[in-house]
Amino acid sequence: GGGVSLAPEPATQDFTSCSWYRSAITDDNSRILTYYPGPSPVQQNGPTHTGRETAGPGCALHIAGLTLSDTGNYTVRIDTLAVRCPRPPSPIHLGVSGVNITMSPSVPIEPEAVTLSCEARGSPVSYSWFKDNEILEAGSRVLLSSDNQTLTLDPSSRNDSGSYTCLATNTVSSQNATVRLDVLYGPNTPSITPRQEVYAEGSTLQLSCRADASPAAVFIWLFNGAPLASSGSDLLVPSLSVSQSGTYTCVVIILFAGRSSYTTLEIAVLGEAPENGTFTLTCNTSPSADTVLWLRDGASLVPSERLVLSPDNRTLTVLNVTRGDAGTYRCEVRNLVSTNHSEPSNVTVAYGPDSTRIDPPGPIDLTLGSPLTLTCVADSVPALSYRWVVNGTDTNETGSSLTFNPTTLDHQGTYECQAQNPITNRTAWASVTVRFPTSPTGLSPGAIAGIVIGALAGAALLGGLLYFLLRKTGG
Structure with a gap:
């Protein structure tokens, strides 16, 4: 909101014109005004004139009604009329021309040092450096040569x-050149999302890999060290099987720089084999393996009528699956040089529902208004789906429990629970009877009904007798 005056020091009297610029570079695009002194001074406004700037004697610049946008660098250029005086000959100064910037290396990569060198024709020439129109000063990473011709960023x-400008000036003229510097970087250590480590067999694996890099990097996915067909930052594996348990690796590469980074995620796929069914595990190993062994929960497996191995031992088939076959399976591979183990495969045996019942057991005698919770219980793997039926009518309730609080006479009857295993497709039913044997007065519902019927019959008989007496009297 205030005002400011900028005046060259020392004051210049004999000049033909002066120009003010709203930048550190005398570029006509940044010119505010040009002032011509004389008996009738003339002010010629430039592209950045806002209507608040005026010039006066001595080439002073006055800015009224200051705003935040007035913040910045201001440059004044003063042109004088050369006056010939008897004096010794002086050197001839050539104007600045041919300003050029060279960059080394041509493709800088973080944190390698990068050097910008400025050259110009003319004599003598002084140099200044700017980044994005802001003057650069020497600092911890910004190094300037003694003549300011060379700018080094290390690291x-x-x-x-950003945009780097070299301004070359001498007593005759000035000129600048600008070059774009893009420092390439990365790839940083990538991240995989989601970090879920356990999946059910048949579910979908969907992973995303992200890494900070410039330019855009190439993504490669590995499974247990072997490349996957999928390319790009996202990986999709539908319908997981137990054999797809293992280590998933995202590798990020900047090809032109030969730089890479990677991260891994361990995935376990829980397999569910139905009881009395069959499941097969395959050991993926190189042909150089001399011996392949199978282990369950760390103990070696011995082939039998139910545990069948392929001729090369790389495939294990379990027939007539029992609940005891559940556990963690690994294959062990050996050759003359080393021994190695596969990632674990967790196998769950699906069975049931067995021993289905409703808790509490019935018949259940309740007092009107008391709470009631019925729970359907069954021995089963995996978790069951439930259906409740009351007096032959489906309740549309699918949880393992039903709760009523408070209870009313409408809650008495027969409750049935259907428990179904989604893997074995087996279904089991259980039922219980709920009743209210006594009312709050201590009478059973049957006794209450008898009293009510008797009372209604007595009322009807009394009404008939009174009618008969009235008719008799009237006659």
């Missing part, structure tokens, strides 16, 4: 990316 950073 370089991705934040150094």
Whole structure:
């Protein structure tokens, strides 16, 4: 809101014109005004004139009604009329021309040092450096040569990316050149999402890999060290099987720089084999393996009528599956040089429902208004789905429990629970009877009904007798 005056020091009297610029570079695009002194001074406004700037004697610049946008660098250029005086000959100064910037290396990569060198024709020439129109000063990472011709960034950073300008000036003229610097970086250590480590057999595995890098990186997915067909930052594996348990690796590569980074995620797929059914496990190993052994929960497996091995021992088939076959399976591979183990495969045996019942057991005698919770219980793997039926009518309730609080006479009857295993497709039923043997007065519902019927019959008989007496009297 205030005002400010900028005046060159020392004051210049003999000049033909002066120009003010709203930048550190005398570029006509940033010119505010040009002032011509004389008996009738003339002010010629430039592209950045806002209507608040005026010039006065001595080439002073006055800015009224200051705003935040007035913040910045201001440059004044003063042109004088050369006056010939008797004096010794002086050197001839050539104007600045041919300003050029060279960059080394041509493709800088963080944190390698990068150097910008500025050259110009003319004599003598002084140099200044700017980044994104802000003057650069020497600092911890910004190194300037003694003549300011060379700018070095050591070490370089991705934040150094931007437009760099070299301004070359002498007593005759000035000229600048600009170059774009893009510091490439990465790839940083990538991250995989989601970090879920356990999946059910048949579910979908969907992973995303992200890494900070410039330019855009190439993504490669590995499973147990072997490349997958999927490319790109996302991996989709539908309908997981137990054999797909293992280590998933995301590798990020910047090809032109030969730089890479990676991260891994361990995935376990829980298999569910139906009781009395069959399941097969395959050991993926190189042909150089001399011996392949199978272990369950760390103990070696011996082939039998139910545990069948392929001729090369790489495939294990379990027939007539029992609940005891559940556990963690690994294959062990050996050759003359080393021994190695596969990632674990967790196998769950699906069975049931067995021993289905409703708790509490019936018949259940209740007092009106008391709470009631019925729970359907069954021995089963995996978790069951439930259906409740009351007096032959489906309740649309699918949880393992039913709760009523408070209870009313409408809650008495026969409750049935259907428990179904989604893997074995077996279904079991259980039922219980709920009743209210006594009312709050201590009478059973049957006794209450008898009293009510008797009372209604007595009332009807009394009404008939009174009618008869009235008719008799009237006659």
